Amino acid sequence: MKVVRLGEGDAGRLLAASELFDAPPVGEAVWAYLADERNVVFLAVDSGRAVGFLRGTALNQIASARPQMFLYEIDVAPTHRRRGAGRALVRALLAYCRRHGFEEVFVFTDPANAAAVGLYRSTGAVTETVADRMFVYPLTRRPAGSRSVSGQSRAARRRRGDERGKPAQASSP
């Protein structure tokens, strides 16, 4: 099993893996999606066949020059689950984000989704509370005091509204 990143011009490869997606991909939209450099798509390929995918979108921030990655969707074919494909896809995204200076990767899931929760926790994601829907992979060291006890970043807490109303703090690039 290997993981490959799709780039502009790889629409055919993504369309050939249509059965992996809940909502069937449409040609024109796929072309535009892959042409947008904020979007990142990885395929897990086994014996030449796509058996899983992950897609995410980079988001700019206003309190940091570092972008965040929103892990939007990950799915592995039922026939290939529990063989390490999900972990390989997440690791490929984390490596990509570290190389490109991302502050963090975040993903939402239903806390009752044991497979997703197990995958995210086992690859380093943290949550504020056990029942939290948002899992965060902090990727950069922040100045002392900028992380909560659980390790979540200031950006993550801002999204949750914990710092609403407080003046924005300057951040180092």
Ligand SMILES: CC(C)(COP(=O)(O)OP(=O)(O)OC[C@H]1O[C@@H](n2cnc3c(N)ncnc32)[C@H](O)[C@@H]1OP(=O)(O)O)[C@@H](O)C(=O)NCCC(=O)NCCS
């Ligand atoms: C979540 C999903 C992507 C995991 O993919 P996968 O290829 O089966 O995961 P891996 O084999 O890489 O497993 C990595 C780790 O995740 C955890 N894990 C995976 N499946 C699990 C399950 N059914 N129950 C509990 N933990 C699980 C384990 O810690 C596992 O490590 P281990 O096998 O060494 O114990 C897959 O189950 C899936 O496609 N589910 C349907 C779509 C979905 O729910 N996506 C997430 C939406 S947010």
